[in-house]
Structures are given as structure tokens and as C-alpha cells.
Amino acid sequence: EYNFREFSTCEATIQMLQKAAADGVETAFQRAAEMKACPIGADSACCKHCAMGPCRLNPKDPYSKVGVCGATxxxxxxxxxxxxxxxxxxxxxxxxxxxxxxxxxxxxxxxxxxxxxxxxxxxxxxxxxxxxxxxxxxxxxxxxxxxxxxxxxxxxxxxxxxxxxxxxxxxxxxxxxxxxxxxxxxxxxxxxxxxxxxxxxxxxxxxxxxxxxxxxxxxxxxxxxxxxxxxxxGTPKPHVAGVNMGFLREDHVNIIVHGHEPNLFESMIDSVNDPDLIAKAKEAGAAGINLLGMCCSGAEVLSRHGVPHAGNFMSTEVVIATGAADAMAVDVQCIKQALVQMSECYGTKFFTTNPRAKIEGAQHVEFHEHEPRKCTNKVVEMAIERFRNRPGRVVIPQRRDMGVHGFSHEYINYMLGGTFRGSYTPLNDNIINGRIRGVAGVVGCTNPRVKQDWYHVELVKELIKNNVLVVQTGCSQIALAKAGLMKPDAAVLAGDGLAEVCETVGMPPVLGCGSCVDNSRILIACAEMVRVGGLGDKISDLPVAGAAPEYMSEKALCIGQYFVASGVYTVFGVTFPSLEGTKFHKLMFEGLEEMGFGKWGFATDPYEMARMMIDHIDKKREALGIMG
Ligand code: SF4
Ligand code: FE2
Known part of the structure; x- marks a missing residue:
């Protein structure tokens, strides 16, 4: 009854949504379609901070009422x-x-x-x-x-x-x-x-x-x-690596690590390379052990070590529908509770590992940094067991997308400057001479209320076409990697100026920097651009902008607010928890900029979003006297 092409542009995800539906299993996409967001809550017009309430104001006429305490x-x-x-x-x-x-x-x-x-x-x-x-x-x-x-x-x-x-x-x-x-x-x-x-x-x-x-x-x-x-x-350096579900291997024991803390992942890498465990896997009839990441710790080890990445936030349920995931180990953040049920349906062994994040019905194998291999070896052993007794049919979407990942701010320095103690001078020069119009950070989650990956991909394409260099982290980075934009040849999609820089340096027009916490790399890059000179003396002078077009988490709002407070114009999509026409909204979307910070923007159309970001970049260029 659903058209899965409206849920996602990721072919592997669409294929697995079809399979899950045929198997009678639902996902967050269906749940989102069936559960409309609360219109008062979405506009942040309700308060439940005390027992005199909860109080609901009227989003259509927000000043017509106040809460019981008088809160506006x-x-x-x-x-x-x-x-x-x-x-x-x-x-x-x-x-x-x-x-x-x-x-x-x-x-x-x-x-x-x-x-x-x-x-x-x-x-x-x-x-x-x-x-x-x-x-x-x-x-x-x-x-x-x-x-x-x-x-x-x-x-x-x-x-x-x-x-x-x-x-x-x-x-x-x-x-x-x-x-x-x-x-x-x-x-x-x-x-x-x-x-x-x-x-x-x-x-x-x-x-x-x-x-x-x-x-x-x-x-x-x-x-x-x-x-x-x-x-x-280790600090990431660029290398070729792959994303998408095609990196699951039918004849291997497949283990997925999904979450945010790299220590679990690093030890899992050691475990899957342990000769004893590999021998056990072979005894069970497998050709070997295959490790993949999802979500942010996946983006980190993709950037750091080239471990393949199976997909972003809105693919974590359907990857289990392949039947090929023998085990999924999770730690903290962005873990859907529904993964437990999903794993039960397909016989995937599902493990929580962090004492902060247990899930009812999941097997908890606690990870301790003093003896990390106890946990990760156990997960591998259980995955081998599951491989030996794989219950159902395995269907792996044959999508494998290669790209260059691992652009730490140190490496961007090196790449553009030519020496390891290089600098952002060449980047600034190319911005000043107009080959590069500006830099945009496109980051953040995917959200089942909008078509997965589509906003990320269309926005980034529009930006690079207009000579804006794009830096990425998190689930957004994976969306663009799946769309093939992290290859140097993607420079053909860039405007002439940006394409020329990419061809000279041999870099893609879209640079993947890692996980959500690695947005800090983008902050440091901004600080470096200011330090090098020629683009003003504060971050709010830079011709840069940020966006999270498919965000869903509170973490994303926090990231947005720290970019805004640092001086960056930041545009979000999907929904925004404020009401146009209110004083709070005006402060966030205009007032903060007047005070010397950045400001928020909001749009639900990726081309509109790109236009807003480019207009801002042009405004900053003009103020710096580097137009044209
Ligand atoms: Fe919120 Fe005030 Fe209502 Fe309490 S009385 S729920 S604090 S608005
Ligand atoms: Fe994240």
C-alpha cells in the first residue's frame, strides 16, 4: 500500500523496505506515515515543565493565551x-x-x-x-x-x-x-x-x-x-572506501556495529582479525568475518580505517531485513528501539554494549575499556553461531559505492598547502580569487518524515554546481557517498571554478570529515580560515554556511546552535521548533546575527535552501570586497 520510492532515494533501502513489507515487518517509515506529528508540539507551543500544566497555546494565534503560570x-x-x-x-x-x-x-x-x-x-x-x-x-x-x-x-x-x-x-x-x-x-x-x-x-x-x-x-x-x-x-587521511549494503557478504559472518563511540568499534576490528575467531568462522562454514559500520562510529572508522559502511540512520532497520546481518552491536545514540523486534524477526543477534543504553529484550554484553575484547569476542562468537544456523533467505542489495573518505582538518591543510605543516592559505586564495565561492557544511541525520537522502543529495549538488566547496559529516556524508559524490570525478558536477581546484588538487568537491562529533573539525577549519587572513577577522565574516536538511535529533539542534553562536548561518529542514512571527523566532532567525553571531534559517526545499546559503555567502563576499 506504500510507495517506497516516496520514503527514500537509496535503492538498497527501497529494495529492503519492499522485502520487509513482504515479510510483514514494518519500519519507522510506516510508523511515521501512520503517526502524524502533533501540530502544537511541532511548533513548540506546548509546555510540560510543571503539574499546573501541561499547557497548550494556540500555534495559529500564539499571543492569544499564556500558560497557567503566565509563561508566554x-x-x-x-x-x-x-x-x-x-x-x-x-x-x-x-x-x-x-x-x-x-x-x-x-x-x-x-x-x-x-x-x-x-x-x-x-x-x-x-x-x-x-x-x-x-x-x-x-x-x-x-x-x-x-x-x-x-x-x-x-x-x-x-x-x-x-x-x-x-x-x-x-x-x-x-x-x-x-x-x-x-x-x-x-x-x-x-x-x-x-x-x-x-x-x-x-x-x-x-x-x-x-x-x-x-x-x-x-x-x-x-x-x-x-x-x-x-x-x-589515528588522525584520518584520505583513502578509497566503500559504502552501502552490497558490502554485506553472503558467504561471510557479517557483523554490524552501529552507534557513536569508536572504542567499541576499534576493539571489534581487533576481534574480527583474531586468527582463532577467523578459524572458528571457517569451521562454521563461512569464508571469513566481515565487519561493517552504520551511523556515526561507522562514519568514523570509514574515515579512519576504510571499514565499509552499510548505511545511515534510516537504513539501520532495513539492513536487518537482508537476513545477512548475523549480529548487530550497538552502543549509544540514534539506536531505534525497534531494532530489537526487527532482529527477532530475522534471527539477527542484537547486542547492547553500553551500561548507559540497554534496550528491553536485547542481550546486553557489556563493554569495558579495561577488557574490551571480552565483549567484542563474545559478539563475534555469537555471530558465528547465527551464521551456522541462518534461519531465512539472504537477500543482499547489490549496491556498492566507492569514494574518498577521511578529510581531517589537518589533511585539508596538507592537501591544499602541499606540506604537512601547510595551511589554509590556498583555500583562502581560491575563495578570494572566486574559483571557490565559499564553503558549506552539510551534515546531520536522516528523518523518516522526509524522503531519505534526497534533500542531502540535491542540496549538495546545487551547492557544488555554484562553486561552493562542501564539507560533510555523519549520516549526510553517507547519503552523498551513496550518490557517488565523494569521488574526484564528481568534480564534473561542480561549477568551473570549483572543478578546476578539484582537478588540480585531485580532490572530490565534497569532503567527508567523519562523525557528528567531527563537526568540530569544521569549526577548526573555520578558525584556520580566519587565522590565515584575507577573509575577515571573525568566523561570522567568512563566506560559509551550514545545513542539516533532514535532521531529527536534539544533538543536531545543539550542533546548529553552536554553529550559529560561532558565527555561521545555519539552515535546517523538516521542521523547526519555533513559530514564525514570535519574538523568539525573530531572535533566532535575525536578532542573533545583529548581535555578531550567525543565525538560523529554515526551508523544506533543498534548492531554496541552497539559494539561501549561496545568498548568504555572496553577502559575506560583498562585505569582504571580493565579489565577482
Ligand atoms: Fe509550563 Fe507554566 Fe504551564 Fe507549568 S504552568 S506547564 S511551567 S506553561
Ligand atoms: Fe551521529
Whole structure:
């Protein structure tokens, strides 16, 4: 009864949606179609922060009523928005803190399974926040770095360490408005307090603390997650790698890791390469063990090690319908509860691994960083068992898309500058001479309320056609990789100027940077563009823009808010939790820019979105005097 082509443009996903439907199994696409979003909630016109309510205002006439306590639409929307940002920030910072926990144990010599893999990165991160590195032992630097970075979370007064990486003038704007983050825990605590019933009831003041909280993610929790992961597991460099479900192999034991924390994945890589486990797989009749990623930790190991990626957020259910997934191991974030039921239908072994994220009905095999292989070996063994007794028919969509992945900001430096201590000068030069019009970050989730991948792909195509270089992370990156835009030959789809740069350097017009926490790489790239000079003296001067056209999570809203607070025009699609015509909306979509920040934009049409972003880029070019 459904036309699956309206749900997705991903051929593998469409094929598996058909199979799942034929097997009598439903997915989030059908559930979304059947459950209309609440119109009051979607506009953020309801409040449930106390037992005098919940209170519902009228979205069609938002100032006609107030809540029982007297809260206006602006207070209600600002509080709702801030709490979503707080949740998003908490997710990224808790992830970052886990990475820092692993780092501490490595530094203290209490973990044998991980080590400092990228000393160069360790030194450069340490130097960037003022730690002495010359002539010092790696472990001494690492100890200091741990202590410094811990302040990102726990500091109660002062500025988070990575504030040192923020361009001076941008930092001045933050200081002027009192929004330089102290420590993530403090900022999250304060915004939760202030958005409680009867506390902060001035939407402008709420939005200030909301920005401060979001910045504690972008320049804090997320940036620590990225930098520590690079130090422990290696900084990505470009390499050819594949995405899509065709990388499942019928004659292999297939294991999918889906989630966000790279430590689980890194140990799983070790487990699937363990000769004893490979021998066991062969005994069970398999040709070998095949490991794939999904979602963000998948995007990270795709970027770092070239592990194939099976698909983004809206493909995590249907990949199980292939019947080929012998095991799926998940950790935290973006794990649909429905995966348990789906796995039961197809006999896939489904494991939760993180004490923070258990799911009713799932088998929990806890991952401990001190003995990581206990968990990952067990998952492999159970996957081999399932392979031996595969219950049903296996159908693997024959889609395999190759592309170049792994553009860390260090490598973008190198690639454009020609030496490893290169710089963004050539990028700035190409922006100034007009070959490249500007840079756009296109990131974020997929959402079953809109056609999967279509908005990402159409938006990016439109941007590169107009000579805008695109950088990507997360599920958006996987959408474009499936569409074949991460190959150098995709330069034919770019405008003449961008195509010329791509051909000279040998790079694709779309650069994949990794997972959602790796949006911090984009922030650092922006800071570098400012530092190199010629494009103004703060991030809000740069001809750049951001977009998350198919977002769904609170984490995405937090990312959007930290880009806005950093000075970037950021356009979201699907829906936006505010009402046009309200003061809160006006602040977010106009006022913040007047105060020296970036601002929000919203559109549901990808071409309109591209036009808005390009107009903004042109406006910035004009202000810099580099038009034409
Ligand atoms: Fe209603 Fe105010 Fe309570 Fe919100 S805080 S539920 S608006 S009474
Ligand atoms: Fe993510």
C-alpha cells in the first residue's frame, strides 16, 4: 500500500523496505506515515515543565493565551529549545568524556588494549592550548593534556581549554555577551535550572545560556571526542572506501556495529582479525568475518580505517531485513528501539554494549575499556553461531559505492598547502580569487518524515554546481557517498571554478570529515580560515554556511546552535521548533546575527535552501570586497 520510492532515494533501502513489507515487518517509515506529528508540539507551543500544566497555546494565534503560570510563547519556546540543546550537548559531552576516560587510563598505564597512536596529533593538540611540548616526553605531555581537557567538563569558573582555538574577535563577541563556556557540566546544569518552571522567563536571556551550553559541546565535548579519538586511533587521511549494503557478504559472518563511540568499534576490528575467531568462522562454514559500520562510529572508522559502511540512520532497520546481518552491536545514540523486534524477526543477534543504553529484550554484553575484547569476542562468537544456523533467505542489495573518505582538518591543510605543516592559505586564495565561492557544511541525520537522502543529495549538488566547496559529516556524508559524490570525478558536477581546484588538487568537491562529533573539525577549519587572513577577522565574516536538511535529533539542534553562536548561518529542514512571527523566532532567525553571531534559517526545499546559503555567502563576499 506504500510507495517506497516516496520514503527514500537509496535503492538498497527501497529494495529492503519492499522485502520487509513482504515479510510483514514494518519500519519507522510506516510508523511515521501512520503517526502524524502533533501540530502544537511541532511548533513548540506546548509546555510540560510543571503539574499546573501541561499547557497548550494556540500555534495559529500564539499571543492569544499564556500558560497557567503566565509563561508566554517566547518563554515556552525558548525553554523547550534550550532543553533540547542541553540534551544534545549532554550526549556529545558524555561521549567525549568516555573518550577522555579511556585516554586517562592509557596515560596511567591501566589499559593495555589502546595506546597513543598519533603522537604528532597529541603534540599539536597540546600546543594549541598552551601546553609546553618542546623536548618533553610523550607521556608527560599526555598527562598535562588529560588534566587540561578534563576542565572542558568539570571546570566551574573560567573558560574551557579549546576557547584558545577560537578566533580572537569571535571570542570577544562571546565574552561581551557572557557566553564563553566554563565547563560543560556547569552549563548544562545552569540551563536545566533556568528552564525550570518559574526561573528564567526572558527568552533573550534563556537563549544566551542556550548558546553557552551549545558552545560547550562544539568547542568542548565534541572537540575533545574528536581530538582524543585521533590521538588514540589515528588522525584520518584520505583513502578509497566503500559504502552501502552490497558490502554485506553472503558467504561471510557479517557483523554490524552501529552507534557513536569508536572504542567499541576499534576493539571489534581487533576481534574480527583474531586468527582463532577467523578459524572458528571457517569451521562454521563461512569464508571469513566481515565487519561493517552504520551511523556515526561507522562514519568514523570509514574515515579512519576504510571499514565499509552499510548505511545511515534510516537504513539501520532495513539492513536487518537482508537476513545477512548475523549480529548487530550497538552502543549509544540514534539506536531505534525497534531494532530489537526487527532482529527477532530475522534471527539477527542484537547486542547492547553500553551500561548507559540497554534496550528491553536485547542481550546486553557489556563493554569495558579495561577488557574490551571480552565483549567484542563474545559478539563475534555469537555471530558465528547465527551464521551456522541462518534461519531465512539472504537477500543482499547489490549496491556498492566507492569514494574518498577521511578529510581531517589537518589533511585539508596538507592537501591544499602541499606540506604537512601547510595551511589554509590556498583555500583562502581560491575563495578570494572566486574559483571557490565559499564553503558549506552539510551534515546531520536522516528523518523518516522526509524522503531519505534526497534533500542531502540535491542540496549538495546545487551547492557544488555554484562553486561552493562542501564539507560533510555523519549520516549526510553517507547519503552523498551513496550518490557517488565523494569521488574526484564528481568534480564534473561542480561549477568551473570549483572543478578546476578539484582537478588540480585531485580532490572530490565534497569532503567527508567523519562523525557528528567531527563537526568540530569544521569549526577548526573555520578558525584556520580566519587565522590565515584575507577573509575577515571573525568566523561570522567568512563566506560559509551550514545545513542539516533532514535532521531529527536534539544533538543536531545543539550542533546548529553552536554553529550559529560561532558565527555561521545555519539552515535546517523538516521542521523547526519555533513559530514564525514570535519574538523568539525573530531572535533566532535575525536578532542573533545583529548581535555578531550567525543565525538560523529554515526551508523544506533543498534548492531554496541552497539559494539561501549561496545568498548568504555572496553577502559575506560583498562585505569582504571580493565579489565577482
Ligand atoms: Fe504551564 Fe507554566 Fe507549568 Fe509550563 S511551567 S506547564 S506553561 S504552568
Ligand atoms: Fe551521529
Amino acid at each position: 510563547i517566547d518563554t515556552i519556546a525558548a525553554r523547550n529549545f534550550s532543553r533540547m540543546v542541553a540534551a544534545g550537548c549532554a550526549a556529545h559531552t558524555d561521549h567525549g568524556m568516555t573518550m577522555l576516560d579511556v585516554f586517562r587510563e592509557v596515560v596511567n598505564g591501566r589499559i593495555a588494549d589502546y595506546k597513543i597512536k598519533d603522537e604528532e596529533k597529541l603534540r599539536s593538540v597540546a600546543a594549541s592550548i598552551g601546553i609546553e611540548v618542546e623536548g618533553r616526553e610523550t607521556m608527560e605531555i599526555a598527562k598535562d593534556l588529560y588534566e587540561e581537557l578534563e576542565r572542558t567538563y568539570t571546570q566551574v569558573e573560567g573558560e574551557i581549554p579549546f576557547a584558545k582555538r577560537v578566533p580572537e574577535k569571535t571570542l570577544e563577541t562571546w565574552r561581551k555577551h557572557g557566553i564563553v563556556p566554563r565547563g560543560a557540566m556547569r552549563e548544562i546544569m545552569e540551563i536545566m535550572h533556568r528552564s525550570h518552571m518559574g526561573v528564567d522567563q526572558d527568552y533573550e536571556n534563556i537563549v544566551k545560556q542556550c548558546s553557552r551550553t551549545a558552545l560547550a559541546d562544539g568547542w568542548g565535548g565534541s572537540m575533545v571526542a574528536t581530538e582524543i579519538s585521533d590521538i588514540l586511533f
